[in-house]
Amino acid sequence: MPEWLLALNVGSSSVKFAAFPRAAGSELLRGGVSSIDDQPQLRLRRVGEGLSVGSCGALVTDLRTAIEHALDSALSCLDRSKLVAVGHRIVHGGADFTRPTLLTTETVEALSQLERLAPLHQPASLAAIDLVARHAPDVPQWGCFDTAFHAAQPRFNQVFALPAELAARGVRRFGFHGLSYEHAAQVMRQRYGGGGRAIVAHLGAGASLCALRDGVSVATTMGMTPLGGIPMATRPGDLDPGAILYLLEELGMSISEVRDVLYRRSGLLGLSSESGDMQRLLASARPQAAEAVSFFIESVQREIASLAAALGGVDTLVFTAGVGEHAPVVRAGIGAACAWLGVRIDSALNEANADEIHVPGSAIRVAVVRADEEGIIAKHLRDILLS
Numbered sequence: 449m450p451e452w453l454l455a456l457n458v459g460s461s462s463v464k465f466a467a468f469p470r471a472a473g474s475e476l477l478r479g480g481v482s483s484i485d486d487q488p489q490l491r492l493r494r495v496g497e498g499l500s501v502g503s504c505g506a507l508v509t510d511l512r513t514a515i516e517h518a519l520d521s522a523l524s525c526l527d528r529s530k531l532v533a534v535g536h537r538i539v540h541g542g543a544d545f546t547r548p549t550l551l552t553t554e555t556v557e558a559l560s561q562l563e564r565l566a567p568l569h570q571p572a573s574l575a576a577i578d579l580v581a582r583h584a585p586d587v588p589q590w591g592c593f594d595t596a597f598h599a600a601q602p603r604f605n606q607v608f609a610l611p612a613e614l615a616a617r618g619v620r621r622f623g624f625h626g627l628s629y630e631h632a633a634q635v636m637r638q639r640y641g642g643g644g645r646a647i648v649a650h651l652g653a654g655a656s657l658c659a660l661r662d663g664v665s666v667a668t669t670m671g672m673t674p675l676g677g678i679p680m681a682t683r684p685g686d687l688d689p690g691a692i693l694y695l696l697e698e699l700g701m702s703i704s705e706v707r708d709v710l711y712r713r714s715g716l717l718g719l720s721s722e723s724g725d726m727q728r729l730l731a732s733a734r735p736q737a738a739e740a741v742s743f744f745i746e747s748v749q750r751e752i753a754s755l756a757a758a759l760g761g762v763d764t765l766v767f768t769a770g771v772g773e774h775a776p777v778v779r780a781g782i783g784a785a786c787a788w789l790g791v792r793i794d795s796a797l798n799e800a801n802a803d804e805i806h807v808p809g810s811a812i813r814v815a816v817v818r819a820d821e822e823g824i825i826a827k828h829l830r831d832i833l834l835s
Contacts, residue, residue, distance in 0.1 A: 449527040452476060455825035456519070456580070457537040457627075458572045461485075461653045461681070463511070463518040466822035467525075470532055470833065477525055478822070481514040488514060490521060515576045519583060533833065534580050534589045535825035537627055539569035539674060541593030543618065548828045551577055551589040559591070565673050568711055590832060592825045597626025598658075598665045605667045605758075623668035625650040625658070625769075627821040632766050633663035634824070635817045639803075644763035647755045649748060650819070651778070652769035653681040653724065657748070659755035667758040669751050675710055678747040681724030684714035685747060716740045726771045726778065745778060749785035756789060764813045765791060773801065773816055783814065 451470040457463070464480040479492035481504060488508040493499045508514045523531075536551070540562045549555055556577060563570045573591075580589055598606075606621045608614075628650045636643030646660045656677045658668040669677030669685075679685040687710075695701045695709070717724035719740035722732060726744075729737040756762045765786075767779055776798045783793035790811035797805040806814040 449530050451530045451532045452526055453826050453829045454522055454531060454534045455537075455822035455829070456515075456534065456576050457821050457825070458511070458515055458576045459569065459654065463514045463576075464822060465518050465522050466826070467522060468823075468826040468830075470830070472830070475823070475826075477522060479518065479521060481508060481518050484508060484511060484514045490517065492521060492525075494525060511572050512575050512579075515572065516579055519576075519579055523583060528584060531584060531587050533829050534584070534587055535829045536573055536576055536589065536591050537594065537821050537825060538573045538591045539594045539624060540566040540622070541591070541595045542622070543620075545591065545593050546596045546599040548590050548592050548832060551591050555591065567707070569674065590829060592627060592828050594624045594626040594628075595622040597630050598623030598668055601665050601667065608671070619672065621671040623656075623658070623665065624670045624674050625654070625656050625668075626665070627824045628768060628819050629658045629660065629665065629668075631820045631824045632768055632817050633660055636764065636766070636815075637663060639815070640764070640813075645759040645761055646764040646766060647752055647759070647762055648766040648768060648817075649752070649772055649782070650769045651748070651767065651772035651775075652819075654683070655680045655769070655771070657751045657755055659758045661759060667755055669755075678751055679715045679719070679744055681726075682712050682715045682717045684710060684718065716744060719743055726775055730775065730777055741778070741781075745781040745785060748782050752782070752786055753789070762789065762812055764815060766815045766817050768817045768819045770819075773818060776801065779805065779814075779816075 453468045453470055455466050461484060462480055462482045466475050467477040468475050476495050481488055481490050483489055488504040489501055490504050491499060491501050504517055507517050538559065542562050556574060560574055577589055608619060610619060629648050632648045636646060642662055647657060648660060649657045654674055656668060656670045659666045675683050677685050695706050715724055716729060720729055720737045722734060722737055723729055729741050771778055779798055780793055783791045791814060792807040792810040793805050793814055794807045801816055804815050
């Protein structure tokens with residue numbers, strides 16, 4: 449058994465993990481716990497074996513127990529004495545963490561100060577760090593930050609039109625889903641030698657878009673927290689700040705009630721009054737579900753137009769993450785809405801979830817990329833261990 453690395457990707461609604469050899473090589477193991485709030489399942493694939501799917505039963509009741517079950521599954525499949533490093537996807541690194549960082553006690557304390565900026569994600573990531581420390585106390589852990597990918601953006605894409613003293617106190621744009629965008633940029637380099645002016649649409653339970661020039665982030669739709677941009681499963685996306693004041697001042701809602709509305713009751717769930725899950729909405733016969741899907745598509749195409757302006761044109765449009773990879777209806781709707789820009793999607797290729805789904809000769813290349821934040825985490829760990 450070779451020495452190996454573990455990448456943990458704790459999201460707002462799922463836990464993913466993958467193991468890789470310390471030296472170059474493909475993954476040894478990949479899995480995840482999904483449907484945490486409704487019949488949680490463990491999916492596991494070991495090298496040379498097929499995919500196994502099983503119920504987690506009473507072992508998983510919330511996100512923390514899902515993390516523990518995922519960690520136990522990984523450690524039971526491989527020789528834990530050969531585990532040399534663990535890497536974590538951490539959503540918010542703030543202004544200070546712009547590269548992979550060793551997770552010391554002081555670092556974890558600093559990251560805990562950012563919990564209010566990412567309450568669905570940051571506490572879960574810190575819980576994962578704690579659980580790993582309990583299971584493998586001698587194994588170094590490293591944090592890889594979603595915000596770091598956007599640190600090189602032009603300054604005017606990192607600020608709000610607010611008083612300078614507020615910016616000095618940390619009120620600014622950061623952007624998220626950076627590990628996913630980093631992976632998309634890597635795939636474009638491998639496939640096309642670069643990618644030129646690209647817009648990547650990370651469409652999942654959490655969703656955002658990013659404009660890249662030669663693999664470097666130029667602009668993105670999320671801001672200071674993972675609430676902004678396009679509507680998501682349970683988050684509203686961009687919202688008139690005056691609406692928040694109205695909820696507080698006129699409707700008399702408490703801050704905790706407003707936080708619950710914004711993080712857990714809005715987005716596709718709020719619009720449809722049915723579900724935040726795109727596949728369930730697509731299968732629904734209720735008009736509210738269809739309206740929620742249409743609202744989502746309209747929001748995405750508006751952001752594509754904005755990001756195209758930031759780039760001065762588009763060469764490649766990339767779809768990634770759960771909805772981006774597995775919802776041809778949504779991709780087709782976005783493509784049709786962006787026909788004016790030169791996007792032309794081939795129906796057969798789209799239905800087949802092909803790597804490229806544009807019509808031959810189309811002015812804009814349209815690609816589908818399987819999200820692999822775990823692979824990017826492993827890449828960073830290898831780079832660290834080699835340095």
